[in-house]
Amino acid sequence: xxxxxxxxxxxxxxxxxxxxxxxxxxxxxxxxxxxxxxxxxxxxxxxxxxxxxxxxxxxxxxxxxxxxxxxxxxxxxxxxxxxxxxxxxxxxxxxxxxxxxxxxxxxxxxxxxxxxxxxxxxxxxxxxxxxxxxxxxxxxxxxxxxxxxxxxxxxxxxxxxxxxxxxxxxxxxxxxxxxxxxxxxx
Amino acid sequence: xxxxxxxxxxxxxxxxxxxxxxxxxxxxxxxxxxxxxxxxxxxxxxxxxxxxxxxxxxxxxxxxxxxxxxxxxxxxxxxxxxxxxxxxxxxxxxxxxxxxxxxxxxxxxxxxxxxxxxxxxxxxxxxxxxxxxxxxxxxxxxxxxxxxxxxxxxxxxxxxxxxxxxxxxxxxxxxxxxxxxxxxxxxxxxxxxxxxxxxxxxxxxxxxxxxxxxxxxxxxxxxxxxxxxxxxxxxxxxxxxxxxxxxxxxxxxxxxxxxxxxxxxxxxxxxxxxxxxxxxxxxxxxxxxxxxxxxxxxxxxxxxxxxxxxxxxxxxxxxxxxxxxxxxxxxxxxxxxxxxxxxxxxxxxxxxxx
Numbered sequence: 001x002x003x004x005x006x007x008x009x010x011x012x013x014x015x016x017x018x019x020x021x022x023x024x025x026x027x028x029x030x031x032x033x034x035x036x037x038x039x040x041x042x043x044x045x046x047x048x049x050x051x052x053x054x055x056x057x058x059x060x061x062x063x064x065x066x067x068x069x070x071x072x073x074x075x076x077x078x079x080x081x082x083x084x085x086x087x088x089x090x091x092x093x094x095x096x097x098x099x100x101x102x103x104x105x106x107x108x109x110x111x112x113x114x115x116x117x118x119x120x121x122x123x124x125x126x127x128x129x130x131x132x133x134x135x136x137x138x139x140x141x142x143x144x145x146x147x148x149x150x151x152x153x154x155x156x157x158x159x160x161x162x163x164x165x166x167x168x169x170x171x172x173x174x175x176x177x178x179x180x181x182x183x184x185x186x
Numbered sequence: 187x188x189x190x191x192x193x194x195x196x197x198x199x200x201x202x203x204x205x206x207x208x209x210x211x212x213x214x215x216x217x218x219x220x221x222x223x224x225x226x227x228x229x230x231x232x233x234x235x236x237x238x239x240x241x242x243x244x245x246x247x248x249x250x251x252x253x254x255x256x257x258x259x260x261x262x263x264x265x266x267x268x269x270x271x272x273x274x275x276x277x278x279x280x281x282x283x284x285x286x287x288x289x290x291x292x293x294x295x296x297x298x299x300x301x302x303x304x305x306x307x308x309x310x311x312x313x314x315x316x317x318x319x320x321x322x323x324x325x326x327x328x329x330x331x332x333x334x335x336x337x338x339x340x341x342x343x344x345x346x347x348x349x350x351x352x353x354x355x356x357x358x359x360x361x362x363x364x365x366x367x368x369x370x371x372x373x374x375x376x377x378x379x380x381x382x383x384x385x386x387x388x389x390x391x392x393x394x395x396x397x398x399x400x401x402x403x404x405x406x407x408x409x410x411x412x413x414x415x416x417x418x419x420x421x422x423x424x425x426x427x428x429x430x431x432x433x434x435x436x437x438x439x440x441x442x443x444x445x446x447x448x449x450x451x452x453x454x455x456x457x458x459x460x461x462x463x464x465x466x467x468x469x470x471x472x473x474x475x476x477x478x479x480x481x482x483x484x485x486x487x488x489x490x491x492x493x494x495x496x497x498x499x500x501x502x503x504x505x506x507x508x509x510x511x512x513x514x515x516x517x518x519x520x521x522x523x524x525x526x527x528x529x530x531x532x533x534x535x536x537x538x539x540x
Contacts, residue, residue, distance in 0.1 A: 020362065024191050027364050035191070035362035039217060040301055040520070060450030062361050062443075065524045 001031070001056045003141055004064040006081050007132075008049035009073030009094075014128035018071070019050035021132065021154060025146035026054040034062040047076045054141065069139060071131045072098065073114065092135045092176070094127065110138045112175050118168045126168035133169040137176020144173050189364040194329045194354065195220035195262075197365045198288055199228060201336035202260050206373040207286070208234035209259040211248040213241055213267060216300040217356040218290035221262040242267040246274030246287075253283040254394040256382030258340055258373060262288035264356075265306050266297055269314075275349055276315025279411075280396030284343035286336070287321075288352040290359035293520040301520025302356030304442060307497035310351045311471040318408055320415045322350040322422065323470040325441040329363035335468075337369065346418055347381070353470060355493060357443040357522065418472055425474040428452065430463035433484035436532045439465045439502050440491045444523065448491055451528035460536040470498070478505040487535050488512045491528055493521075 005022065009015040016037055023035040037050040051067070053059050070085050071092040072078040078091075078098055085091055087106040096115035112134040114127035121130075129151075136144050148166055155162045192200070199221050202210075210225040226236040239245035245261050252259040263271065268289045278285055289310065293303040308314075310323045322342050326332035332354060339350040383392050398404035429452050430437065438448045445466040452462045465481050467474050482488050488510050490499040499514045506512055515531040517523045 020191070023362060027189065027191055033191070033362075033364060036357065037360055039356070039360050057453075058449075059363075059446070060453065061447040061525050062357065062363075063522060063524075065526065 001054070003054045003069065004067040005052045005054075005069040005071070005135070005141075006049055006064070006067040006084075007052065007071045008047055008077030008081060009128070010046070010076070011048045013048070013073045014125075015048055015071070015073060016050050017154075018128045018132040019052050021147055021150045022142065023052045023054075024150035024154070025142045026052070028146045028149065029142055031055060032057060032059050034059050036062040047074070047080060049077065049081075069135060069141070071135050073128065073131055074098065075100075078102065090135060090139045092131050092138070094131055096127065108138060108180055110134050110176055110179050112172060114172070117171050117175065121168040121171055122164040126165050129165050129168035130172035130175075133172025133174075134176035134179075137173040137178075138180040139176075144169070189366045191362050192329060192365050193220055193360060193362050194326075194332050195290065195359045196224045197329045197333045198262070198336055198352065198359075199224035200367060201333035202286070202340070203228055203232055203234070204367050204370045205258065205337045205340040206371040206376055207258040207260050207340060208232065208373055209252050209257050210234070210261065211237045211239050211245040211252070211259070212261045212263060213239050213245050215264045215267045217292055217302075218262050218264050218288065218359050220359070221288060221290075242270035243274070246271035249285050249287075250274055250278055250281070250283060253278065253285045254281070254383050256379040256384055258284075258344070258376070260286040260288065262290065264290050264292045265294050265303070268306065268309065272309075272315040275321065276317050276319060277396050278349050279315070279319035279321060280317060281394050282347040282411075283349065283394065284340075284347050285349050286339045286343055286352065287349060288354070291353065291355045293518065299520045300356070302443060302493060302522055303518065303520060304355055304444065304493040305495070305497065305518060306353065307470065307492070307494060310353050311473070311501075319411065320348075320418070320471060322346070322348060322418060322472070323353050324350065325353045325468060325470050326358055327442050327445045327466065329358070329361060329365045331468075332358060333365050333367060342422065344376070344379070346414060348414070348418070353442070355443050356520075422469060423472050423474040423477065424468035425477050426466045426468060427481055428464040428466070429456075429461075430465070430481055430484070434461045434463035435486045435536050436460060437463045437465055437482050437485035437488050438491060438528065438532065439467075439478065439488060439498070441467050441470060441498065444491050444493055447523060447525055448528050451525040451532065454525060455529060455532065460532060462532055467498075473501045473505075475501070475505040478502065479507075479509075482506060482510055485510075489531055489535055490514050491523065491531070492516045493523070494518055
């Protein structure tokens, strides 16, 4: 197993955080992991992204030109990375902020209104968790319970934030599970 | 101890503390700010001291003073900041002071940019400051190795009374990977440094100095340093090979992040018509010249890949002594090459149909 995932949005949406949760859960699952943020000047006011690699083997390049998965939380992210995703990969599209669907027909598309789902869960700020949940539901890449554990540990200093984020993650996960037939992406 | 997911910069900071370092002097610069940030929080917890100096020039001279007093001490910076420290580095080499200096390289020359680069290879391995001096240069390729080498850096600095550089790039500094800290040293348990200026009550004063006005004395001091450098060269070369058993068509030589990218390229080419191996120097000075030649003898052609316009390639060519052609591929300015680019270069060199 070797998976490269790009998580992208604008600064403040929490894409680096969900990337860390994914990497952390991967580590707990016994995988080799890397988490690499794009730390260039484009972070300031523009798009922000990170690359997470999960593998059964020692990881070489921590960055990728052709990821297996993409979580796009805003339109510039989808514009930038859609064409790069490997055929058969998974693209999560945050339809709350992206007014188009991917043109790609050779990937699994998971459209989720992340902001609205998060708002229903209690706060629109947890849109990133919905996106991550949807990706996990569709890809079954890492056990969602490990991600929940990573979330609880990460928010240990601010336990009030845990339940609301867990709900958002679970709701996203259910949407991703329901959208993708068991045979499609797994 | 369980593995933790940490940024390279944070792991370097924690490893330094675990190696018994209790003093940090520095000045902020991207992409290594997480090191001083981490040290400013952690050092007071372990009875250490963090000082943000007024400049890199000041920080490096604080290093001189603290090392002279016998403490395990470090600084970190990135390329332009390291340039500002070069005067003190030469003085510390001349005065034989054990210090660890971390350079998380960014693109240059001048202020350049903040993205990853390997264009300070010459500065780190060939001098940078004035005079006939050498610094040990360690080049990690993962967060775990960065942590492990930090330990070694302090030990080597003390063993040889010499400045040691940790040469990483922005990727190594910013990337998160699982890391395990294998040992922890109590600074009180470190061997005493009888040469240090710790107060001379009851003994003759120690003098830490690099000034020798008599030509013969300065020459003798230089011969002494050269004997030490020869000893280091004999003892401390480190390297790693990958997929070189039984020889290869193309041997890629790369260090740090680029070695990882080359490794991915090699894995993708496995089973194809061109067999590719990797030689990764871990010490850039002393350079594993002989081991590289031995490995290259079983290779058809040699390709050096760097995030620079061609610096380490000179040491690779020196190791080949004209006995093999050495091709070079570099990206610079903060552009990181992808495995596909390495594959294209390898195929072109091997003359294989792609």
